[in-house]
Amino acid sequence: MSSERYLWADWPAPDGVKALVTTRKGGLSEAGYSSFNLGLYSGDDQETVRANRQLLQQDLDLEKSPLWLKQVHGVEVADANADHQETEADASVSRQPGSACAVLTADCLPVLFCNLDGTVVAAAHAGWKGLVAGVLEATVNSMEVPPETVMAWLGPAIGQHNFEVGPEVREQFLAQDSGCSDAFNPGSGDRWFADLYFLARRRLNRHGVNQIYGGGFCSCDQSDLFYSYRRDGQASGRFASLVWRVPTRP
Template identity: 40%
Template sequence: MPGWLPASWPAPSNIHAGISLRTFAGVSVGPYASANMGLHVGDEPAAVLLNRERLAAALQLPSAPIWLRQVHGTAVVRIEATHAVSEAPEADAAITPTAGVVLAIQTADCLPILLCDRSGQTLGAVHAGWRGVALGAIEACVHAMGADPQDLLAWIGPGIGPDAFEVGADVRDAMLAASPNEIIAAHRAAFRPRAEHPGKWWCDLPQLAALRLRALGLSSIHIEPACTVTDSDRFYSHRRDRVTGRMVSLIWRDA
């Protein structure tokens, strides 16, 4: 489907997952063109709602997505039924055991991480920026799912790439301080010093997220290589444009 990037992972056939692209046939204009899915970024609310309606219709979603009020934290909300919430809960991850529930994560450089078990029964979705990764958002979601981590699959969707995410010592130190001891060396390797800019590093955020997932016991981890910063045709990027829209990553399952 034009304007939609399906998740590339060996999920069961009853699992549907992927991310919207800014090329989807939306109605937003200016820096939000054309398929902004975020109501909190300054776009016209009517345009955003129409974009969401069009995406839901194009994907033939079984229910309205569960939108979150994302705050770069570790809260996980469990959704038991479709239309189970009257307003967006404040959380950065969601899980569901229920067919037809559509989990939604909005991003524009942060990583969307989608999860399912091999039997296609339990789903999870995480909003993972560097703060969320450092604080333990990934671990919180995996633990809340209650499945054996070895039985889980993960798709790390498009986010800021390892050649676009420049960080200072504050971010590097915070990430390393939060790293599990057994993978601290691998975490250090995810930061490449910039010789021409002392005190700055290139940060491989997708790799850092994958390391956290592996430390939990997951082995089936699939990273989407696209970079939201450098691929301006398909993706919104807050770091690149500041004022911009949001993509949405969705995951749901059939019965």
């Protein structure tokens, strides 16, 4: 396995739970997609992306492919064992060893979950639309364990200093929780710089999840490691965040 392809989640997950984010290094894609692009509909050559996905599966010794979702900035949570590839959802949950949950991002916030017993894992794709709609809360609910027994890891997303949004974005968050005001710094004119990490932590805390790790990345600034739609536009690739239970070997 090439170590440059992966950053492992830094969290105290129980034995048997594995979690990581892929980087853009060590793959087969060329030009602006260089090189470990996993986004099948990003504009890259699809056969090359499939080869990158196969490389991922082999590296991680997964018996089957992760469940790749058709992400739509919503709140649906798929079953990583039962649902089919390209199921329309923005999160997935798994209780079965070997069934990996995965989300693709290029500035939106990936959030990985597990419970303290290591019996259930989940992954969520949380851009601002998903956050305000409640995708993190829906994902925790789908785990069907008490929220206080859940831990979360926040993966690479666009940093606040690069994420300028319109006033309507701030207004939607404040309409639900006035305490979100600290997540927004004034930008140009009526615009605001939004902190996805703050917003995610705030919503998870209010939902009863207090063991939260990760954060501190900026996909837009860290061009050597991550793809960024805001930086590269339509030509941006996608990196993946995955969590899974390791099967018990006989």
